[in-house]
Amino acid sequence: FLTDFKKKKFYRVELLKFLRKERKFRNITELKKQIQRDINKSFQTLKKFVKK
Incomplete structure (x- = not known):
């Protein structure tokens, strides 16, 4: 949750x-x-990183 907040x-x-x-x-x-x-692009790349 914290990392999410920091990202935002x-x-x-x-x-x-x-x-x-x-x-x-x-x-x-x-x-x-x-x-x-x-x-949208950055969220897609974030999702890719999260999956790895």
């Missing part, structure tokens, strides 16, 4: 960094889609 915290920090970089993005829905894709 870490993810939030990464997301904030990413958002600061991507302020140029005027199309918020596009940005949201991109973030969703990134989150």
Whole structure:
């Protein structure tokens, strides 16, 4: 549970960094889609690591 929480915290920090970089993005829905894709990708890779 703790590691999960840490991951979430870490993810939030990464997301904030990413958002600061991507302020140029005027199309918020596009940005949201991109973030969703990134989150899905990272969760898939996490699952792979967890399985091993």
